[in-house]
């Protein structure tokens with residue numbers, strides 16, 4: 001649609017100097033937007049506002065370029081673009097003129113949305129899938145006693161920097177392209193070796209698919225192994241990230257209670273067998289329970305019979321503090337129904353955004369291909385640096401070091417807790433990982449969590465991680481990111497708060 005440029009709203013700009021000054025004021029030489037586009041956008045705006053009138057002659061490109069200290073081609077390209085859009089007319093031998101009729105200018109949607117009045121008037125635009133994601137609780141990181149933050153101060157960053165630098169220095173052309181399906185071969189090998197040795201996972205490198213953190217692994221499982229509306233079991237209480245991924249894939253979720261032996265489905269649950277099961281058998285999130293052998297065998301047998309898939313989320317299994325490493329469920333699975341999911345978020349640091357799936361051989365190749373096509377992953381040099389970190393033994397020594405660090409912090413917390421509370425609010429889930437649970441009488445965990453938050457202490461309630469009526473009451477206390485002294489001080493403060501409520 002064209003309109004005549006009659007509704008002037010701005011003062012006319014006369015003279016090349018005035019125009020150059022106006023343009024110069026709006027130019028951002030350090031911005032990511034190319035200068036040609038900036039000039040183009042500004043000139044277009046001036047024409048639409050009426051500051052440059054129909055038929056008005058623009059300065060010669062050479063002059064405007066000199067006035068703005070830009071390359072001449074920048075102005076030539078901007079003029080050419082505006083001429084192609086219909087805002088300018090190029091008259092050979094005479095120069096460039098504002099068109100007599102300019103196209104109707106629609107402000108881009110992003111700009112319109114920036115207006116609060118308009119934004120408020122708009123209806124909600126997020127899909128029900130996004131609303132399902134937003135409906136799950138978020139997990140707080142960083143402070144004592146958040147569960148999702150490992151200790152990063154003990155990480156040998158010097159070694160990590162060196163290996164990253166080496167990867168970049170030795171980069172080949174193919175390392176600058178999209179990653180191969182499954183991820184960097186060296187990292188797939190290193191992970192397979194590590195898992196066979198330490199977690200009794202049965203796998204070859206071809207079964208390993210590198211993902212952007214465990215969260216992406218959960219999303220891919222939901223999208224690639226289930227149809228919309230399929231039934232997925234999640235633990236109750238359980239990891240909100242799994243519920244987010246399954247909700248975003250429009251799976252129907254059933255929350256299965258967790259008891260002292262782990263996920264505890266009743267016979268009635270099996271009348272509608274699930275397509276997907278998210279489970280954390282080594283260290284149930286958040287209760288800290290280890291799944292019993294009996295439950296493991298029962299789960300594997302039923303799933304094999306019903307053709308479902310188990311997603312074994314082994315998010316912190318490396319940190320078995322009791323000395324006895326807990327074998328994976330995947331290693332016991334004779335029917336190839338377990339997908340093993342691991343992450344470097346807890347062992348190294350969350351911003352690395354690297355995790356992995358170990359898929360049954362029959363699934364692995366096509367799953368990896370589908371993931372590669374959907375996600376177009378890159379970051380191969382980071383993956384290579386991590387492979388070298390693992391191969392050279394730095395990863396194993398980091399785990400050994402962190403086991404000692406976390407064991408010490410857990411001991412400090414246990415001492416403080418016993419001193420302040422005796423046998424009240426007992427700690428459980430203390431043999432693995434980086435968090436424990438303080439058990440509380442029903443209904444007390446949420447108010448206590450809020451009272452702690454008011455003092456700057458993160459103590460997530462089991463109620464907030466449960467679906468429906470919470471089967472357990474307690475506070476989840478992560479000690480990964482807090483140093484010994486902080487664990488002692490904040491632990492004492494929190495224990496006293498708990499004691500006061502229990503009194």
Ligand SMILES: Cc1ncc(COP(=O)(O)O)c(C=O)c1O
Pocket residue numbers: 147148212213214215216239241280285313315342343344345350354355
């Ligand atoms: C049960 C569980 N799974 C997975 C993760 C980690 O996910 P990601 O690798 O996406 O950081 C966490 C993080 O706290 C977790 O608690």
